[in-house]
Amino acid sequence: MTADTMLSTAPAAPAGKPKTRRMSTPKILLIISGVLIGLSLVHWLTGADDVTSQGAIQAALQAAIPLGLAGLGGLWSERAGVVNIGLEGQLILGTWFGAWGSIEFGPWVGLLLGVLGGAVGGLVHAVATVTFGVDHIISGVAMTILAPGLARYLSFLAWSDTPGAGATQSPTAQRLPRVSVPFVDDLAGLERKQWFLLSDVAGVLRGLLVDVSIVTILAVLLIPLSWWLLWRTSFGLRVRSVGEDPHAAESLGINVYLYKYYGVIISGAMAGLGGVFLSTVSSAIYREGQTGGRGYIGLAAMIFGNWRPGGLALGASLFGYTDALQLRRGSESVHALLILVGALLLALAVWEFRRRNRVVAISSAVLGVLSYVLFFSVDKIPTALVQAAPYITVLVVLALAAQRLRPPAADGKPYRRGG
Structure with missing residues (x-):
């Protein structure tokens, strides 16, 4: 039996171990469609x-x-x-x-x-x-x-x-050359x-x-x-x-x-x-x-x-989008997006509360409410806050996602042959 066969037929993880959540193609397409509709609503409103x-x-x-x-x-x-x-x-x-x-x-x-x-x-x-x-x-x-x-x-x-x-x-x-779809x-x-x-x-x-x-x-x-x-x-x-x-x-x-x-x-x-x-x-x-x-x-x-390519692509798109808005001095766009950000955070709060993850639920709810408070209290986001938007996004997303991350088991651990 080859090493690949032995690896592929290894016993499954114990029943008590939490299952990892995979970003399947239908789920990614659903997320993309939802974000596009949300952005359209923000544009319209x-x-x-x-x-x-x-x-x-x-x-x-x-x-x-x-x-x-x-x-x-x-x-x-x-x-x-x-x-x-x-x-x-x-x-x-x-x-x-x-x-x-x-x-x-x-x-x-x-x-x-x-x-x-x-x-x-x-x-x-x-x-x-x-x-x-x-x-x-x-x-x-x-x-x-x-x-x-x-x-x-x-x-x-x-x-x-x-x-x-x-x-x-x-x-x-x-x-290098550039191309366009006809x-x-x-x-x-x-x-x-x-x-x-x-x-x-x-x-x-x-x-x-x-x-x-x-x-x-x-x-x-x-x-x-x-x-x-x-x-x-x-x-x-x-x-x-x-x-x-x-x-x-x-x-x-x-x-x-x-x-x-x-x-x-x-x-x-x-x-x-x-x-x-x-x-x-x-x-x-x-x-x-x-x-x-x-x-x-x-x-x-x-x-x-x-640690998966599909989720990585979504993360890079999210951080790239916020970075692009601050580079374009998009204080108006960042202000408008607070509507979508607040709605997503409140929806996440409800979801996490139903899953009895109360720390993330309360954190998401507080951030969602703060988004709407900021939206209705100012007409224009300060330039300094716009420039910090990509970094704030990174911190908030990682803080809220930390509960469900599963890195490779031996990531960062020293290895010596025969040890």
Whole structure:
């Protein structure tokens, strides 16, 4: 009997163990439909046009892609049992090598070099944590500190003599091509009519399907591909087994060290692709501080998604949308969204109360009431609060979701062969 067969026929969890909640495809589609109807209601009630406009959706997609790729990187690493706090550093490596490769050799080579740069960062993290047993958090923090210093040094070597560039900024990089789905842009007239739901759907479709970068398409495809690899192939089964119980996997003949390396290197490559997006799609230059903590927010999206690709995509979309609104100085839109936020929090309070989870129920109810108090007491959200909206969203969502999270059992735990 092979190791894969033995793993797949392992005994089920004890009856007393709580069941994990999976984000199935119908559930995800239902959530997306509900959110779209909710946004349409907000648009209709308040007249906040930017809630579902093409520009807002494009900005949200652009903000969500690097978060989603960083979160996907964290997913691969933690499913293999290695915490990768160094995603921020691997994003930085991806931004620098993506921009440098694009400037020197063209955008496609820049894409490849950015992914390789992130993968090398993942390899360094794997050597430290898997081979030498360094604490995962310490190694990740070291990676995050090392990467910007290395990027500045390389920038000085590459561009110190280039006009308009230097140790903190690159020259203009070449961009990858963009594509549009035929006839979708013709929905602009329908979007301008301001019809309930129909115009909102038109704005969302135009934002998602018009003038889309190749990197965006690749990033979106990596979500189902990662799910298929991790949950439908023997390779993914082995990766997940070393993150759940490496000693049991070792007893079945699996090379635990090798599969941990696979997970962390793929993690770095995903983060590197996110860095390429920042330096060659979101902008056309590498700039110091460009990542802006997106590696950490990507980890938050991964935790929100309960270490699963579908939930991760929803989390990245949520954080990306709030980030896009604050970047567009959308105080009117943020003010209008308080209606939807309050309704969702109150609905969550009722749901959790019925499940007798009173702490989360009371917290949700208080936050929901506060949302409506803020909506009716002010006509415009202060700029500082708008700018803090993405971070407040991260904190609130993680605080409310903490009760139902289930990380891999051996995530972050040291492993030694034969131990």
